[in-house]
Amino acid sequence: MNLANKITLVRIFLIPLLIIVLQPYPLWLENKMPLFAHLNEWGMIYAAVLFLLTAAMDKLDGYIARKYSMVTNFGKLLDPLADKLLISVALIMLVCLHMVPSWMVMVIIGREVVITAIRVAASHKGIALAADKHGKIKMVFQVIAIAAVMLNNSPYISLTNFPIDIALMLVAVTLTIYSGYNYLRMNYDRLDLKM
Template sequence: MNFPNYLSLARILAIPALVAMMLAGFRGHEIVALAIYVFATLTDAIDGWIARRKGEVTVLGQLLDPTADKLLIASALICLVDLGLVPSSAAIIIIGREIAVTGFRAMASSKGINIPASAFGKAKMGSESWILGALVLGPNYLGKLIMGGAKVGLWLVVALAIISAVEYFIRFGPQVISQKAE
């Protein structure tokens, strides 16, 4: 196992601590939760970069990295729904998109088709990281105005999730459907 894979594993191992801190009741728990979330998000930003730069891309890393991403986002969203900060409909759409696109990419990969991240997909991921971070910090630290902006931003993430999924399916669907598995 190489360093980038350890970073992905660290992200997965940070998730229970994130969930515990998001749902904790002590004063300042949101700050601790945000610190864990930022740590996990930063490991996501650097693990793939290091792997590509050092030529350490592995099959394990190609599995661990997206799995860690999906688990982090889903866990944060589920906690935010539980805390009443995110509507369940938004969480269902975002998590459902992640499952659908991941499954579609796996199907494409089994047929030797690589589906690169699109501009909409990258915009979704970037805005999702920032918006979820703000929501993790919560209204006690952000105030109603900024929290209102974060909630509006969440619907931007939902729109980008839908647009990017539709884009992937339209752009690569015919090729994935028509090509036989390798």
């Protein structure tokens, strides 16, 4: 396994840590262990930093794979899967915390499930479908929007009461729908899909 794929696996292994810092802990646990009180107070900040770091590692593994000719079919399948897991886990946790409307999360995760199923079907046929530029733009906006939600609109909250985080989520949902449609349109002939 090459370095780029190892970085992708590290990204996947960091996702449970995101769940730990985003998890609200009950008062009785806070009273028993100060660590949990600390996580309840600062966990969202840690989550935002961890989320942004893990998302940034996506650029690192892609850069290494291209620069040192480490692009593999396994990496083409694993890298988007790591992205989808990161985004899905973060969104599910934010819905549980009542910070993001559930319908937005259903649209985003629904798109990811469909595209992942298509990628898996393609890989069984020996076809590796890499992410296109629309998918990458969508990913960037999802990361920005989720980070804005985690940071509770900081630092914008000092300038305006406008819910920038939800506006960014709406943009991310729109781009998610468009990129999913475009991905299907561009690849249906390779997979014998009829649209």
